[in-house]
Amino acid sequence: MTIQQRRRTLIQGASALAAGALFAPAFVRAQANAPIKLGTLTPLTGAGGPYGPVMANTVKAVVDTVNAAGGVRGRRVELVSEDDQTNPEAGVRAARKLIDVDKVSAIMGTWASSVTTAVAPLCWESKTFLCTVSGADSITQLPHQGYLVRTQPNTTLQGRKFGEFALELGAKRVFYMSPQTPFTQSVFANIKAALEKGGATAELLIYDDKKPSLRTEVDQALRFRPDLIFMGGYAPDTTVLVKDVFRANFRGKLLTLGYAVNQRVAEANPEATEGVYTMAPSPAEGSGAFKRVAEIVKNANPDPYSCQVYDHVSMVLMAIAQGRDSSGAAIRENIRKVSQGGGRAVDNAVDGIRAIVAGEKVDYNGASGPCDFTDIGDILDCKFRYEQARKGKIELIRVA
Amino acid sequence: MIDALVQALINGVIAGTILAVPAIGFSAIFAVLNYPNFTIGSLAAAGAYAGYLANTQLGWPLALALGAAFAGAAVVGVAHEWAAVRPLQKAGALIMAIASLAGGIVVENLLRFAFGNEQRGYELPLARDIVFAEVYRIGPQQMKNFAMALGIMAAIWAFLRWTRTGRSMRAVADNRDLARLRGIDPERVAVVTVAVGAGLAGFGGMLIGLDTTLEPFMGQRLLLSIFAAAVLGGLGSIPGAVAGALLIGVVEEVSVLFINPAYKSAVAFAAILLVLTFRPAGLFGTRQG
Numbered sequence: 001m002t003i004q005q006r007r008r009t010l011i012q013g014a015s016a017l018a019a020g021a022l023f024a025p026a027f028v029r030a031q032a033n034a035p036i037k038l039g040t041l042t043p044l045t046g047a048g049g050p051y052g053p054v055m056a057n058t059v060k061a062v063v064d065t066v067n068a069a070g071g072v073r074g075r076r077v078e079l080v081s082e083d084d085q086t087n088p089e090a091g092v093r094a095a096r097k098l099i100d101v102d103k104v105s106a107i108m109g110t111w112a113s114s115v116t117t118a119v120a121p122l123c124w125e126s127k128t129f130l131c132t133v134s135g136a137d138s139i140t141q142l143p144h145q146g147y148l149v150r151t152q153p154n155t156t157l158q159g160r161k162f163g164e165f166a167l168e169l170g171a172k173r174v175f176y177m178s179p180q181t182p183f184t185q186s187v188f189a190n191i192k193a194a195l196e197k198g199g200a201t202a203e204l205l206i207y208d209d210k211k212p213s214l215r216t217e218v219d220q221a222l223r224f225r226p227d228l229i230f231m232g233g234y235a236p237d238t239t240v241l242v243k244d245v246f247r248a249n250f251r252g253k254l255l256t257l258g259y260a261v262n263q264r265v266a267e268a269n270p271e272a273t274e275g276v277y278t279m280a281p282s283p284a285e286g287s288g289a290f291k292r293v294a295e296i297v298k299n300a301n302p303d304p305y306s307c308q309v310y311d312h313v314s315m316v317l318m319a320i321a322q323g324r325d326s327s328g329a330a331i332r333e334n335i336r337k338v339s340q341g342g343g344r345a346v347d348n349a350v351d352g353i354r355a356i357v358a359g360e361k362v363d364y365n366g367a368s369g370p371c372d373f374t375d376i377g378d379i380l381d382c383k384f385r386y387e388q389a390r391k392g393k394i395e396l397i398r399v400a
Numbered sequence: 401m402i403d404a405l406v407q408a409l410i411n412g413v414i415a416g417t418i419l420a421v422p423a424i425g426f427s428a429i430f431a432v433l434n435y436p437n438f439t440i441g442s443l444a445a446a447g448a449y450a451g452y453l454a455n456t457q458l459g460w461p462l463a464l465a466l467g468a469a470f471a472g473a474a475v476v477g478v479a480h481e482w483a484a485v486r487p488l489q490k491a492g493a494l495i496m497a498i499a500s501l502a503g504g505i506v507v508e509n510l511l512r513f514a515f516g517n518e519q520r521g522y523e524l525p526l527a528r529d530i531v532f533a534e535v536y537r538i539g540p541q542q543m544k545n546f547a548m549a550l551g552i553m554a555a556i557w558a559f560l561r562w563t564r565t566g567r568s569m570r571a572v573a574d575n576r577d578l579a580r581l582r583g584i585d586p587e588r589v590a591v592v593t594v595a596v597g598a599g600l601a602g603f604g605g606m607l608i609g610l611d612t613t614l615e616p617f618m619g620q621r622l623l624l625s626i627f628a629a630a631v632l633g634g635l636g637s638i639p640g641a642v643a644g645a646l647l648i649g650v651v652e653e654v655s656v657l658f659i660n661p662a663y664k665s666a667v668a669f670a671a672i673l674l675v676l677t678f679r680p681a682g683l684f685g686t687r688q689g
Contacts, residue, residue, distance in 0.1 A: 046617070049517035180661075208661035210621045212612045215411045215539075216656045219404060239519055239613045247529045247539050264518050268613075271526045 035076040036326040038063070038316065039104035040309070041094055041119065046086025047234035048111040050264060054297055055109045055309040056081040061296040062313045062349055069350045072321050073357060080104060084115045086234075091115035092122065099126045105320075105328045108312040110134060111305065112234075113182040116150075123147055129331040131312035133305050135281075136183035140376040146332045149315075149377040151308040151368045153281050155183040159190025161384050162230065162255065165279060166191070167198040169253050171228035174202040175221045177241060178232030179209035187232060209237035218244045231256040235265050239272075246272040253277065258304070258385065263394050270392030281368075282385035282399045283307035288347035289314070289367035304368060304385075311366035314349040315339050318364060321353040339364045340372040403535045408653040414542050416629075416649020417549045418607045422622065423629040423641040424556060425600030431573035431636035432593040435496040439480055440601045440626055441619030442507035447473030447602015448609040448618065449511055455522050462522065462610070466548065469606035470599035476507060477598020478591060504619065511616040520614040545607045552603055553642065556596070560638070569593055573636065601626075625652070628668050632675055634685020643683050647671065 040059045042052035063079045071077060080102045084091035091110065098104045099122060106129040110116040113136035120139065123130040124147040132139065135152045142148070166174050174195055178184045184206060192202040203224050207217045218241070221229055229245060231238050231254065238260035245254065258280025266273045283304050284290050293302045293310045316331055318338040323330035338352060343361030346352040355362050364371055372380045386397040422444050429437045450472020455465040484503035488495050529537040560566035571579040572589045580586055609618065629648045633640025648668060655667045675683060 045512065045517055206661055207656075211652065211661075212608050212618075212621060213411070213415055216408045216653045217661075219407050220656065223404070236519060236613070236615055243526060243612070246526055248537065249528050249531075268519055268521050269526070 033075060035078040036072055036317075036320060037078050037080065037102055037104045038313065039098035039102060039107045040079065040081045040109045041084050041091065041098065041107050041115075042081070042109040042309070043086040043111045043115070044083035046112075047236055048084075048086040048259075050235070050262060051111060051259070051303055051305045052083065052086075052109075054303065054306050055111075058293060058296050058306045058310050059108060059313045062310060062317075066317055066349050066353065069353075072317055072326075072353055073324060075326070077317065084110060084112070084119075086112050086115065088112075088114045088118035092118050095119040095122050099123070099128050105129065105326050106131065106312075106316045106331055108316065109305075109309040113139060117142070117182050120144055120148055123328075127328040127332075129316065129328040129335070131309075131316065133308045136181070137186045138182055140374075140378050144377070146377070147328060149335060149373050151311055151366070151371065151379055152304075153382040154378050155186045156190050157382070158279075158281070159187040160194045162187070162279060163191040163194025163198075165277070165386065166195060166228050166230065166255060167200060169228060169255070169277065171195070171226075171253065172200045173224065173226045174200060174228045174230055175224050175226035176202055176204045176230045176232060177217065177221055178204070178206060179234075179237055180206050181232075184232060191230065207233075207237070207241075209233055212240065214241050214244045215248070217241075218248045218250075221245075222248060222250065226252060228253045228255060230254075231260060233260055235260050235262060239265055239269060242272045242276065243269065255279070258387065261389055261394075262303075266389040266394050267392045270389075273389040274391070276389045277397075278387045278389070278394065280304055280385050280387075282383040283367055284365070284369050284383075285399065287365060287367060289365065292348055293367045302367070307367035311364070311368050311371050314352065314366065315364055315371060317349045318346075318352040318356060318362065321356040336373060338362050339366075340370075404657055405654065407536055408657055409650060410536060410538060412650035412653035413646060414538075414546050414649070415653060416646035417546055417553075418604060418611075419622075419625055419629055419649050420642045420645035421549050421552055421604030421607065422601040422626050423604075423633070423645040424553065424638055425597035425604070426626050426630045427633070427636055427638055427641040428569070428573075428593055428600070429597040430630065431638075432569060433496075433590055435485075435493040435500070436627070436630075436635070437485075437594075437597070438497060438501040438623065438627075439477070439504040439507060440597075441621075441623030442504035442511075443473045443477050443480075443598045443601040443619070444605025444608070444622055444626075445511055445614075445616060445619035446476045446507055446605070447599070448605035448614050449515060449616075450602060451606035452520060452522060452609070452614055456520075462524065463548075465522070466603055466606055469602040471602075473602020473605070474595040474599035477594050477601070480507065480598075481591075481594045504623075508616050508619060515616065517616065522610055522614075524610060539611070541611055545611055549604070549607060552600065556600065556638075559596075565589075565592055569596075624668070628672055632672055632682060634679075634682025637682065637684040640682055640684030647683075 040056045042055040044052045063077045082094035108131040110132045113134040116132045116134040124144045130148045132150045133152045137155045188204045195202050254276040258278045261276050319331045319334035320326045323334040343363040346362045352362050387394050426440045447469035451465040451469030454460040454468035480503045484499045527540045529539045531537045568584045568589050629644035633644030
């Protein structure tokens, strides 16, 4: 290399360095002001179809409100909504898109336990935070490294409550009918334990939820001579089942989940659903956050999943504000700092972010409940809503 | 146990008879056009919704609404054939089958767009089952559906046997070139076959909807059973489709008594595997080539 060449190289290198030094702060600044990207993965179709669209709109409304109030520490929030079709394969495809293409730092609202179970590993491997409304016990037992919380009570708690309610209805012989789901076995085990404690017995039949008729399965159930049939499926198969139970002249009691015989199912099948009892984890009715969800969804009685997903997005945004960082890892580190442990009680993201920016400790009280989590991501406390279908309407019995 | 078995057989024969209606449609289309039309499930759903509109919006009685289901599915089936499958005719049967699979997804999503995701039902009182011989039971609607399925099958049999168009369809299915030499227009026969096949799917879809419920994805539930019935009976054979559907219906119901439903698909496929091992062309099929 000649002296001239060496000098040229030196000058080029120095210029490059100078240019780098000149543009570096702008680059860092751009990163700091880059929009925060969040995703919803709700069932817009399939068995969860009645809930997913409302859930996605609820998250959008919260994001719009936060953006209108100046974003999170000056950063705008961008939301990408995908459809999991209540189907694990479709859920995984959509999650891959959210993580790899959209590069979201949190995914919120996965509904069916099978979808959440399939999507969770993608999230923890990519350090994307996952908030879910799925109930299967197995979900929080996954090795998720803290990248997951859920606002739905787990199936151990739900199963025990179902069993206790069946006993309260006077059941001595309970037949549990359900399609194969990640929570079928654990719900049944917990129902059975609660029933046996009260001197009752239980039997399980798993059916294929794709069958257009469940007559033979109902015959199997009736051979057990049950005084209560618990229907553990989703709305499409439960509609088929409840009709076949009616046709079979079953005169005992029927108990199911709130999403399986919901208002629409009861309205469409008033005869078959007459007298069916339903149970669902109850939102925190009367709380400030609950009222805000009611306003967003324009329904005085918003469903539990819209309430839960409202809490997801509120907590995630506050955790980002708390950590001054929008990465999934920062959300993991900070979500419990804004949701529990005392401090100023807040019920929405805008107030929470404002308080955090002002240096205050906040404790979020959500629309679905207090939103306090165990180390593995389960909620500590939840109420249940007991209802009954009467003449095509779902009527409240009590919240306890 | 015998009671349970007999009851499962009754349920299976009825379910199989109803399943036979769209299976005949599938087999007829295969016989004349030489490709498996996987839109058949979505066409069943389209027919069920056409019948739903006629029944709930126009107030037509169920028998007339079944006609609307047939006609509605026939129109959708022919439109789908022209738009999605026919332009790919030269690419071969596999590409046509894939196009029909894609077309089925489009039809389903159009139904979702038009009717929403929620479940719907016909204006039909829900009746308790009739108990006979003390232990067996059968639903009044089940019996009516059974009778209507038999009726449409008889009508199709008569149509194929005694009408000129029906005979043309059989001729084209048998030997396309020979039929053309006899002055039969295979293109016209193809359109009629698709219309009749799709119409049968729609009719069957409404019969299933009458006993259960309507939702845009109901076709997906049916597609595998229809396909299994047609393969089992021998693709392209109408009596084969009926026998295959009866066998699938009975196997699906009786297996509930013995096998965990999680393995149901395995049972259906094991049945297909078993039959095809001994009769590669299906129960009633004939070897080609």
